[in-house]
Amino acid sequence: xxxxxxRLAACLPIRSDMDLAWVRQHVRQAAAEIGFGLVExxxxxxxxxxLARNTLVxxxxxxxxxxxxxxxxxxxxxxxxxxxxxxxxxxxxxxxxGYTSGGGLGLGLGGARRLVHEFSIDTRPGHGTCVTVVxxxxxxxxxxxxxx
Amino acid sequence: MTGGPGIPDGTHxxxxxxxxxxxxxxxxxxxxxxxxxxxxxxxxxxxxxxARGVVIDVxxxxxxDSFLGRVFAEIAASTRLLAAETVVAxxxxxxxxxxxxxxxxxxxxxxxxxxDEALRMLTRASGYLSHVPGRRENA
Numbered sequence: 001x002x003x004x005x006x007r008l009a010a011c012l013p014i015r016s017d018m019d020l021a022w023v024r025q026h027v028r029q030a031a032a033e034i035g036f037g038l039v040e041x042x043x044x045x046x047x048x049x050x051l052a053r054n055t056l057v058x059x060x061x062x063x064x065x066x067x068x069x070x071x072x073x074x075x076x077x078x079x080x081x082x083x084x085x086x087x088x089x090x091x092x093x094x095x096x097x098g099y100t101s102g103g104g105l106g107l108g109l110g111g112a113r114r115l116v117h118e119f120s121i122d123t124r125p126g127h128g129t130c131v132t133v134v135x136x137x138x139x140x141x142x143x144x145x146x147x148x
Numbered sequence: 149m150t151g152g153p154g155i156p157d158g159t160h161x162x163x164x165x166x167x168x169x170x171x172x173x174x175x176x177x178x179x180x181x182x183x184x185x186x187x188x189x190x191x192x193x194x195x196x197x198x199a200r201g202v203v204i205d206v207x208x209x210x211x212x213d214s215f216l217g218r219v220f221a222e223i224a225a226s227t228r229l230l231a232a233e234t235v236v237a238x239x240x241x242x243x244x245x246x247x248x249x250x251x252x253x254x255x256x257x258x259x260x261x262x263x264d265e266a267l268r269m270l271t272r273a274s275g276y277l278s279h280v281p282g283r284r285e286n287a
Contacts, residue, residue, distance in 0.1 A: 017179050017180035017181055018179060020179075020180065021177045021179055024177065024211060025177065028210070038242045039241075039242045039245055039246070041242075042210065042211065042240075042242035042243060042245070042246045043242075043245075043246050043249065045210070045211050046211055046212070046213050046246045046250060049211060049213040049215075050213055050214060050250075053180075053213070053215060097251050108214055110251065111214060111249075111250035111251050111252070112250075114249050114250065114251070115246065115249055115250060
């Protein structure tokens with residue numbers, strides 16, 4: 001098993017819809033530099049857009065940290081979205097398509113999970129939410145962690 | 149490949165009138181507020197200028213997330229209530245693949261491969277085709 005190394009690429013604030021555009025732009029650039037194909041890029045940017053919007057709308061704002069990964073066989077991008085909002089009481093329900101707590105289509109969290117290779121969520125009511133996703137550039141064995 | 153000409157600031161989208169069809173061309177980054185503004189601009193333009201169709205050209209759009217997808221669906225629904233039809237034209241293949249995986253298939257939305265085809269669909273539907281200068285009737 002090769003050690004996975006990481007290099008911090010950026011830490012961006014998520015405070016307005018303008019920031020959402022910056023997050024998309026950063027992820028687009030980082031994914032292109034790593035060597036993601038067009039469809040992979042599009043999926044990752046879309047997932048990042050969904051998660052950043054959750055951070056803004058449900059978490060009351062926060063930040064995203066992006067790290068370029070290298071496990072010796074492939075390169076990838078890890079994005080960590082953090083907010084200090086109300087947290088999610090029922091994570092399984094929040095991941096279900098169609099469930100929404102505010103105005104959207106309820107596809108954000110579950111949809112974002114389908115668009116990436118690795119997805120984890122750490123949240124507690126009253127203590128904010130931290131969502132981490134990883135995408136690997138094509139050609140690598142993909143450790144897809146499917147919960148259902 | 150970031151941004152794009154036309155709307156560098158992502159804040160305003162022009163709505164053009166072509167015959168009795170509104171043509172909206174989206175490019176690059178579109179901010180949430182601009183998307184919501186667009187929805188109101190289109191509804192106002194339909195009633196002000198008696199438009200019978202709306203073409204939203206998304207060939208310059210690299211990302212459609214659930215927010216923007218919902219805006220498209222709501223534009224289509226509200227234009228229908230105003231007696232007009234909406235066609236979304238020129239979606240990129242990577243965007244279509246991503247939307248399906250996201251779970252957003254937008255079943256009520258009419259689509260066309262490009263803006264030209266979309267205009268043809270709408271003008272054919274309203275019987276307007278013969279009045280558009282420079283366009284031949286080939287039926």
